[in-house]
Amino acid sequence: MATFKNPQIVLFSQDVERTADFYKDIGFIEVFRTPAEGVPIHVDLTLDGYRIGFAGETSTRDDHGLAPIVAGQRAAVILWTDDTSQAYARLLELGATPVKAPEPWLSDLLIAWAEDPDGHLIQVVQHTR
Template sequence: MTSTNNVRLGQPTLYATDVEATAAFYRRVGFEEAYRFPPTGDTPPAFICLNRGTFYLTISQIDVIRQQTGLPKVGRTTNRAFDITVIVTDVDGVVADLARAGARVLVEPRDQPWGDRHAYVTDPDGNYVQITTHADHDISQFSEYQPEWDTPAAS
């Protein structure tokens, strides 16, 4: 378990049916375990907190969240309202590694007109995970750039 002094101002929580399997997926893309509860024993963890630098992510067991909160709509959905983006230096290598480990690849690695290279996979609970590089975004060098992309949508 890694101890860290990174300040966190918030973190997403993913609900999982198998906290260990989902945490193992995120470890493959560079996250380290910061905390788990319960910390030891034969009981599967109720949650594991991971971090990758200052990016924190909590994986929580669905049934524990339902029991502790009473929230009526915790769990899987067919609607996708978000994805988790993980920035890496080698999209192709990370996606190949995840695929070998059993991750479902939804969008193969490809270059984007703004300079990034990205792909989409799913974690063990079906959450969309974008694996991407992060270019300096000097848009003047990309001929496919569309200036209207910078125009805010009308409210």
């Protein structure tokens, strides 16, 4: 029986390079790019063992025959931190669009929401206890 391993998520992007650069500025490390030269159609990055990829909308449609959705709040990247307010401010400095400033949630979390350059939601969250 086949086994599954090394899960990751791939989000569709209108500008793979711009979005990959944004996540590299946060601290992700690029581990895969195709093509190796020129404008990429796919880039994978990692942070703390988590792998995220960005696939170009056009390539996904033309190469794979799929219908990617590249607009709207269709997914969220969750980034845990020890300082939500500082992390949220950093995202905004890097060009993220503010969605919701830091606020308490449940009994022990502080969360904030922003959008990356492609409009994917990013939640920064910390435990307050």
